[in-house]
Amino acid sequence: MKLFDGQGTKDIGKPWRFEEDGLTVTRGCAWSPPGCHPTGCGIKVYTNDKGELVKIEGDENHPITNGRLCVRCLTMKDYVYHPDRVRYPMKRSRKDRGKDKWERITWDEAYDIIAEKVAYFKEKYGPESILIMGGTGREGGPMLPAYAHACIGTPNACYTQSGYSCYIPRVAGTTYVLGATYPEMDYAGGLPGRYDNPEFTIPELIVFWGKEPLPSNGDGLFGHAAIDMMRRGAKLMSIDPRANWASTRAEWHLRLRPGTDAALAMAMLNVIINENLYDEDFVSRWTYGFEQLAERVQDMPVEKAAEITGVDAELIRDAARAYATAKPAQIAWGLAIDQKSNGVQAGHCILALQAITGNVDVPGGQLIGDVNDGLELGFGWNNLGPELQSKIMGIKEYPAYVGLVLNAQCDMVLEALETEKPYAFKMGIFEDTNLLAGTCAAQPKRWHDAMANNLEWSFGIDVWMTPTIQACCEIFLPLSTTVEHDTVVYTHYGASPIMAGAVNKCITVGETKGDCEIMYELGKRCMPINFEKYKDYYDFLADYRLGYKQTFEELRDEVVHQKTETLSYRKYESGKLRPDGRPGFNTPTGRIELFSTMFQQFGEDPLPYYMEPQLSPISTPEEFQKYPLVLTTGARTYCYFHSEGKQIPYLREMNPDPLIEINPKDALRFSIVDGQWVEVENPFGKIVLKAKVSQIVKEGVVHAQHGFWFPEADCEEPVLYDVWRSNINELIPHRYIGKLGFGAPFKCMICKVSPTDKSWDTDMQKVWERFGKLVIEK
Amino acid sequence: MTFGILIDYEFCTGCQSCEVACKEEHGIPVGQWGIHLLDDGPWECSDGKFNWNKYPVPTRLCDLCAKRTAAGKQPSCVHHCLAGVMQYDTVANLAKQLETKPNQVLFVPKPYKY
Known part of the structure; x- marks a missing residue:
């Protein structure tokens, strides 16, 4: 099937593996590493008779990506054969933390040591003293609770980003308000024939709300x-403080002050409700608490929201009317919603907008999974037993958080690492996470000090030596890439009825292993109760990832399995959203809860409200005098996946230095010129970044890039790959979170910016000489 | 027949897949490009809207992926373009396409030595 004029057709219809000009070509889907979310883009991997990767291309057979491929997979060869890649398990002694004193060991020795340590800490301090930390998006990300509960046998899995400020605040709203899986914008991903399938409708309007899906492919x-749908007539609305590229193709661009999304969303609800632009039939049949919501949003008239957000009142009205009258309309709501303590309320409003306009689970609207779709959660949990389950950190204080994701509340975890209260963590596990590198931790130096000093013993799993593992670990387990292991990728962690894809092993590099394989092998040693029923790895994979609906081999033959058997619309009518098979949504009232009975149970306001960011021109005017710029962070780039990619020359070349975007007027005001290195400071920290003077940000707002470390720098403490020099998360405070434990101000902080007379510019020639020579070893 | 590349820059998102696909295909070092993304924007117009166009421009190194096209494949940049806004064809065919939609640009590259 050809989706656009430029699409190649040469290999359409080829099997999962075929020969071409003396090379073997293996079709498959990519997940990670290299880091990405579970998009499962189609790849063709070309290997020679020596089993070496020759090149990689996009697979034109893939129903969603159609041969297209981003730079992170295009540079796969540079990644897998990179001279700095760790290819074998390694160990070093506790006293050598922070030093490059690793020695190669076998997997058996590594597993033996780990199993012995796990048994020791369980016996001496209790299983809860073992803390396993994970990152986002990569295959290991959603496996984090399973690694803890099923594989190691501790209740304490922890995604370390203050307030779990990534995806889960939105999922919380979704679970409690909607009683369904995450409502993703519908792009016909599960429909054969895609946009031309008669079941599908091209949306009249797509809204990007605090999301840049073009570079990020968020959540798959x-x-x-x-873009495909815009070229077929869909209009775009952008709700984003930055004038990113997509916003220049939007008919409406609402450039709100960072952190004020809930105020804007409440005002849009106000307009739609007061002007009777909502879907009365849907509201009366399928929602709960409409009257209370209508009353609540009277607190946020458009003029008030205009004042708070800095968006023109008429533009807010126009946007609300455009969204309510476009049929269907869809909202891609992003990370920006999660990264504020008021984010759950902003998300609640966005769900309410989707609901009262009748866009939930309709073609071209918001697609949700059926009751059988969902995140892989719960593996091994029951076998922990009630006593251990009750010890998961934060279950009493933050039940809406801890109970939802079976994760220890991360702000409490940092404090426990520092103070040993309510109990001490003794052993650490770093599963695919480089949390010190300005990614998924606020104030990472605090994490560093607490972990490096107070964890008695740790091991890490990654592709590269990272500042995090270098600082904290005694054993390094080398991870294989997406072309070196057999596994399964499923769009949206399985929560959307889109597709499952086969990730196919094509080559072997050193003695690396994939996340699923490591979990299976280590789990057999540490928690046999959860793994002994499987006859081999593929049996485990078929259960864990495919629920025995297919074997891996069957999926591999298909390469991509579009989930046509579960894809349907208006499932609230057919009973497919509830375990009891009755119509409605899977909430206590059976309806979408505009008034949330679950929030009420957790002691939170059942209705959405607006709260200023904790530090802002409005809430702290005196501090703002000293730090007169609103700081937002972490916009995505094509070249990097958070901290990943800095050592790949072609990627580094696209964005060699960590940038801070500053408006030309502010640049003049603070005597900064384009390309100058500047100090960025607030009450929590001070770093240096390189100024990019651009109207991409409004006057009064700056945007700083995240995730920078410098693999070419000294790898040992205290330099540690220069991880502190430009680490924007040093300026983000810990525990500035919402009532339910969610959301921290990664995207709504304040700072000042002052020029320096120094340069830290990257020498790309050195990067090329150091990292450009690939190492293919047997 | 003369071949070229037609690019719909209205929807070029600036992903740089063309640049990197080309570098990988031809082994071009950092600091050099076979196709290079030029960036005009964002700058604000009087009506408050922004101009921001991205133009992938073939360089003097571009041979339109002669080996690939001889084997029936698309040039690597065209094949991998995330927005699907590039087309490879005869200039005659592309010229017809150029008439059907504004905000496109047609390149007819050929390696040159001066």
Whole structure:
């Protein structure tokens, strides 16, 4: 099937493996590493008779990506054969933390040591003294609770980003308000024939709300599907403080002050409700608490929201009317919603907008999974037993958080690492996470000091030596890439009825292993109760990832399995959203709870409200005098996946230095010129970044890039790959979170910016000489 | 027949897949490009809207992926373009396409030595 004029057709219809000009070509889907979300883009991997990777291309057979491929997979060969890649398990002694004193060991020795340590800490301090930390998006990300509960046998899995400020605040709203899986913008991903399938409707309007899906492919949404639909007539609305590229193709661009999304969303609800632009039939049949919501949003008239957000009142009205009258309309709501303590309320409003306009689970609207779709959660949990379950950190204080994701509340975890209260963590596990590198931790130096000093023993799993593992670990387990192991990728962690894809092993590099394989092998040693029923790894994979609906071999033959058997619309009518098979949504009232009985149970306001960011021109005017710029962070780039990619020359070349975007007027005001290195400071920290003077940000707002470390720098403490020099998360405070434990101000802080007379510019020639020579070893 | 590349820059998102696909295909070092993304924007117009166009421009190194096209494949940049806004064809065919939609640009590259 050809989706656009430029699409190649040469290999359409080829099997999963075929020969071409003396090379073997293996079709498959990519997940990670290299880091990405579970988009499962189609790849063709070309290997020679020596079993070496020759090149990689996009697979034109893939129903969603159609041969298209981003730079992170295009540079796969540079990644897998990189001279700095760790290819074998390694160990070093506790006293050598922070030093490059690793020695190669075998997997058996590594597993033996780990199993012995796990048994020791369980016996001496209790299983809860073992803390396993994970990152986002990569295959290991959603496996984090399973690694803890099923594989190691501790209740304490922890995604370390203050307030779990990534995806889960939105999922919380979704679970409690909607009683369904995450409502993703519908791009016909599960429908054969895609946009031309008669079941599908091209949306009249796509809204990007605090999301840049084009570079990020967040949660497995192939962002450029939005471009496909725009070229088929969909209009775009952008709700984003930055004038990113997509916003320049939007008919409406609402450039709100960072952190004020809930105020804007409440005002849009106000307009739609007061002007009777909502879907009365849907509201009366399928929602709960509409009257209370209508009353609540009277607190946020458009003029008030205009004042708070800095968006023109008429533009807010126009946007609300445009969204309510476009049929269907869809909202891609992003990370920006999660990264504020008021984010759950902003998300609640966005769900309410989707609901009262009748866009939930309709073609071209918001697609949700059926009751059988969902995140892989719960593996091994029951076998922990009630006593151990009750010890998961934060279950009493933050039940809406801890109970939802079976994760220890991360702000409490940092404090426990520092103070040993309510109990001490003794052993650490770093599963695919480089949390010190300005990614998924606020104030990472605090994490560093607490972990490096107070964890008695740790091991890490990654592709590269990272500042995090270098600082904290005694054993390094080398991870294989997406072309070196057999596993399964499923769009949106399985929560959307889109597709499952086969990730196919094509080559072997050193003695690396994949996340699923490591979990299976280590789990057999540490928690045999959860793994002994499987006859081999593929049996485990078929259960864990495919629920025995297919074997891996069957999926591999298909390469991509579109989930046509579960894809249907208006499932609230057919009973497919509830375990009891009755119509409605899977909430206590059976309806979408505009008035949330679950929030009420957790002691939170059942209705959405607006709260200023904790530090802002409005809430702290005196501090703002000293730090007169609103700081937002972490916009995505094509070249990097958070901290990943800095050592790949072609990627580094696209964005060699960590940038801070500053408006030309502010640049003049603070005597900064384009390309100058500047100090960025607030009450929590001070770093240096390189100024990019651009109207991409409004006057009064700066945007700083995240995730920078410098693999070419000294790897040992205290330099530690220069991880502190430009680490924007040093300026983000810990525990500035919402009532339910969610959301921290990664995207709504304040700072000042002052020029320096120094340069830390990257020498790309050195990067090329150091990292450009690939190492293919047997 | 003369071949070229037609690019719909209205929807070029600036992903740089073309640049990197080309570098990988031809082994071009950092600091050099076979196709290079030029960036005009964002700058604000009087009506408050922004101009921001991205133009992938073939360089003097571009041979339109002669080996690939001889084997029936698309040039690597065209094949991998995330927005799907590039087309490879005869200039005659592309010229017809150029008439059907504004905000496109047609390149007819050929390696040159001066």
